[in-house]
Amino acid sequence: MSHRPSSGLAAVSTALLAMSRHLEVRDVLKTIVASARELLDAEYAALGVPDDHGGFAQFVVDGVSDEQWKAIGPLPRQHGVLAAMLHDARPERLADVRKDPRFGGWPAAHPEMSDFLGLPIRDGDETIGTLFLANKRCPKPAGGCGFTEEDEELLGILAQHAAIALTNARLYERSRELTIAEERSRLAHELHDAVSQKLFSLRLTAQAVSSLIDRDPARAKGELQQVADLAAEAADELRAAVVELRPAALDEDGLVHTLRTHIQVLDRAHAPRVTFDSCGVRALPAAQEEAMLRVAQEALHNALRHSGADRVDVTIAPRGQGAVLSVTDNGKGFEPRTVRRAGRHLGLVSMRDRSSGVGGRLTVQSAPGQGTTIEMEVPGG
Numbered sequence: 001m002s003h004r005p006s007s008g009l010a011a012v013s014t015a016l017l018a019m020s021r022h023l024e025v026r027d028v029l030k031t032i033v034a035s036a037r038e039l040l041d042a043e044y045a046a047l048g049v050p051d052d053h054g055g056f057a058q059f060v061v062d063g064v065s066d067e068q069w070k071a072i073g074p075l076p077r078q079h080g081v082l083a084a085m086l087h088d089a090r091p092e093r094l095a096d097v098r099k100d101p102r103f104g105g106w107p108a109a110h111p112e113m114s115d116f117l118g119l120p121i122r123d124g125d126e127t128i129g130t131l132f133l134a135n136k137r138c139p140k141p142a143g144g145c146g147f148t149e150e151d152e153e154l155l156g157i158l159a160q161h162a163a164i165a166l167t168n169a170r171l172y173e174r175s176r177e178l179t180i181a182e183e184r185s186r187l188a189h190e191l192h193d194a195v196s197q198k199l200f201s202l203r204l205t206a207q208a209v210s211s212l213i214d215r216d217p218a219r220a221k222g223e224l225q226q227v228a229d230l231a232a233e234a235a236d237e238l239r240a241a242v243v244e245l246r247p248a249a250l251d252e253d254g255l256v257h258t259l260r261t262h263i264q265v266l267d268r269a270h271a272p273r274v275t276f277d278s279c280g281v282r283a284l285p286a287a288q289e290e291a292m293l294r295v296a297q298e299a300l301h302n303a304l305r306h307s308g309a310d311r312v313d314v315t316i317a318p319r320g321q322g323a324v325l326s327v328t329d330n331g332k333g334f335e336p337r338t339v340r341r342a343g344r345h346l347g348l349v350s351m352r353d354r355s356s357g358v359g360g361r362l363t364v365q366s367a368p369g370q371g372t373t374i375e376m377e378v379p380g381g
Contacts, residue, residue, distance in 0.1 A: 024285075028162075031165075033047045039155070080100075117132075270304050278315065288360065
């Protein structure tokens with residue numbers, strides 16, 4: 001390596017820092033591809049994650065516009081040079097990929113590519129993805145490849161760390177799936193404890209009405225009102241549970257709109273007044289938005305079920321490059337240290353884990369008789 005090592009390693013360091021900021025698999029893939037393309041000054045870059053059926057589970061590109069990508073059509077199959085790299089798991093550096101005997105052509109809308117560098121991303125003995133770069137932006141030697149051995153070495157360093165970042169992102173998503181399963185289990189208990197009890201009371205009251213309707217019509221009328229009240233309460237409990245079970249439309253609607261909709265439903269479904277306010281909050285990385293939504297849902301659940309509050313206020317505001325969420329109730333409050341010593345967490349452990357998992361910070365302010373404020377701050381992108 002000649003005059004480029006320091007600048008090349010500095011660029012690798014920048015790329016690694018960028019990868020470490022993301023937890024979602026899709027975000028990590030995009031960052032790897034963009035970093036590889038910038039690192040080696042290539043016109044095009046792509047990363048393919050193989051599936052078990054001869055295709056790609058995911059295929060992320062950089063340097064191709066959305067319009068071009070749509071025109072190209074379905075994800076590529078594993079054939080030609082792509083298949084060779086996935087199966088042989090070795091680097092490929094070609095002066096002109098179109099002249100390689102394994103080249104099988106590409107769709108009409110595909111951009112023209114010549115010099116090519118490909119490198120597998122491996123986790124132990126498993127190839128978990130492959131990086132492809134094309135069209136090095138530099139003068140090329142006659143009949144030679146613009147990509148050099150030095151480029152291949154730098155890309156190899158990036159690929160090793162990309163494997164770690166991608167594996168961590170997958171572990172995070174699996175952990176999140178387990179958390180979602182735990183949340184659904186908790187909701188099932190809530191339905192059993194709250195809704196089923198109300199339905200049981202509803203059935204007993206209805207039976208009482210049937211026995212009273214002939215001999216004591218006035219009392220029967222009063223019991224019928226109780227039936228109506230119990231039915232309304234059960235419907236509200238079910239509606240609130242459905243809201244918590246419904247997947248949040250964060251990708252389509254963003255955090256602010258999703259949370260506002262959620263709170264509007266909770267305000268209708270529960271007796272306490274639930275308000276929401278936000279001002280000037282810009283989009284956050286996907287993992288941070290999801291963590292903030294889940295913390296808000298857990299804090300709202302605690303306030304509405306356990307605090308005895310008649311008002312809960314939720315706000316999101318910008319703070320530096322990130323944002324801060326606040327959930328405040330005027331309920332009975334508690335002593336956080338006493339709760340921890342008693343082994344009762346009220347979801348605080350889960351909320352803290354979610355916050356720290358995206359580089360955020362959670363604070364709890366509460367005291368008996370003084371309500372509770374849960375605050376979560378995230379750093380942004």
